Amino acid sequence: MKVKVLFASVIIALSFLPCIAQQAPVPYGLTPSGRQLEWYDREMIAFFHFGINTFEEYVNEGDGKASTAIFNPTALDCRQWMQTLKAAGIPAAILTAKHADGFCLWPSKYTDYSVKNATWKNGKGDVVREFVDACEEYGLKAGIYLGPHDRHEHLSPLYTTERYKEYYAHQLDELMSDYGKVWETWWDGAGADELTTPIYRHWYKIVREKQPDCVIFGTKNSYPFADVRWMGNEAGEAGDPCWATTDSIAIRDEAQYYKGLNEGSVEGNAYIPAETDVSIRPSWFYHAEEDSRVKSVHELWDIYCTSVGHNSVLLLNFPPDRRGLIHPTDSLHAALLKQGVDETFKTNLLAKAKIKATNVRGAKFGPERMVDGEKETYFAGKDKEVKADIVFTLPEKIEFDCLMIQEVIELGHRTTKWSVEYSDDGRNWISIPEATDKQAIGHKWIVRFAPVKAKQVRLRILDGKACPAIHTFGVYKQSPLFQS
Structure with a gap:
């Protein structure tokens, strides 16, 4: 009788082994948040550098002194931008609502340096509104670049970092509250060394309260609040390797800093994957003389493979021209990139193996x-x-x-x-x-x-x-x- 009971017990125990073997592996180490998983699935995001720089002569980094009157796109059509993205298979876009020159593409209550004092639409226009509305119409995800560094505000004799902290907070609140769902916000580190981590903590709370699903791009002093990081260059070349995990980079020397951004660290103490930003043209803002220098389809494929194909997400810039339209060459090359990617990966040649x-x-x-x-x-x-x-x-x-x-x-x-x-x-x-x-x-x-x-x-x-x-x-x- 005891033998039968023992035998039955063994059979029962063995019957559980296949079930145990079928259990999914336990996650190892750091893992992505829901926001980061959604971001990874985008694979490509469009960047739109557009603003007062577009209307100056070959300016990419304005000094904050240009007259607001020069901003006057003659045929702005954000729907045309979205048509370009749909043809290119790009599901999300980020607009430079305020670049380092400080000019605001929406009628902010907190500055006169904005579209409300532009020639365009007699000061009644709002590029941010047209952008997010077009995104919604075409089923694309809208993101906002609100440059932390602001050269126009620095011109004021009353400027202090404390005053600017509140100024920026008010503008961030406007954008996070009044324009629907915002999927990503971009905290560019260029020129913003004076803005300390406590300042970014103040701004971070606004983003998380107003837009809990918003991915934050951060670097330098905003790094503790970042969902995604800069990958260390603007050539479209994420590292090999390129780990999603990374160490704190604030204490590194310059060479280590850029290597850490580019490659991450397999032993890293934070899960902050790399976003690869690059322009389809030599410059970030539109210049007519670069119409013949749009990256070729083959160059874009190279960039795709060293960004999306290096455990990153590609942020590809399309600078609208002075009409407020994407140039047809830019649109064509992006559409051909999609066609080539689709053709390449349509058939896994190992599927019948x-x-x-x-x-x-x-x-x-x-x-x-x-x-x-x-x-x-x-x-x-x-x-x-x-x-x-x-x-x-x-x-x-x-x-x-x-x-x-x-x-x-x-x-x-x-x-x-x-x-x-x-x-x-x-x-x-x-x-x-x-x-x-x-x-x-x-x-x-x-x-x-x-x-x-x-x-x-x-x-x-x-x-x-x-x-x-x-x-x-x-x-x-x-x-x-x-x-x-």
Whole structure:
């Protein structure tokens, strides 16, 4: 009788093992907030640098002295801006409501240096209102750049940082209260060293009270309140690696500061992913002489791969001209970028492969989940086993020149070393140099290389902080639009 009871107990215990094996991995380390997850899913955001600088001769950093009368767009149409973004597949936009010159694109109650004293619409216009209304009409997410540094206010003999703290707070409250949902606010660090962390704490409370879902871009002294960080340059090149986690950067020397922004730190004490800002033209504001210098589709693809494809989000600037319109070349190149991205990633060439893995958590987390195209499924390994080899065997040889891999970022940074190889016989493996001993994965990592032909592809997870959790892995052929 005791033997039967013992046997039954064993059977019951064993019956629970598959259920345990099917449990999702426990998150490791720091993980993104809901705001950060939504931000990552945008992948691309448009920046609109527009203001009084647009109407000066080749000015990108105004001194705050230009007359308000010169602001006079002759055909402002924010709907045309949104049409550009829809064609480019960009789901969100940020407007420079006030740049460092201090000129305000809305009729602020707290300054005369604004559109209410412009020639445009006899002072009755409001660019911010037209912008957010157009975003809403086209189903896009509106963001606001309210430059912390203000050269016009510095011209006042009454200027003090305490007075400016309240001035800026009033304007921030106007924008966060009167213009509907604001998805991101941008605290540029340029020129703002005098603005200390306690000042930003005062402003932070306004954002969180008025717009709890608003992502805050911050750097320097606003860093403690940032959801996302600057990535350290304006060339569109996020680091390799580019970790979403980062250390406090205030104590670093200059070289360490920029390296920390660009690459983050796998051991970082804060989850603040990098946003990659770059202009589609050489300058941030529109200049007619740059109409022939708009970045080519191939250049934009390079930037896409070193931003979105480096665990970042691309913030691409489209400067409206003096009419208040996006130039057709800018619009065309952005639309062709979308077409090329869609063509490149339309078909995962590994989708029909037979797949074997050395470290599988269970059927629910099998390696085939990496190629099923489903948003909610992923491959995962067993607890405490950080390594895995996943072999994809195809019915016949394929040619590819690009790969893309995505980690389950809700579970934290897990894999810290990975490589990709290919073979024709499953015994002799050839490394792809550009995809050897890579570190970060994060939301998305893209690697491009000279075309190779193979029947088998092997993804090697070589090290990590926790068992692998890979949402997607695939190889692809780049669109002809991106060929040099």
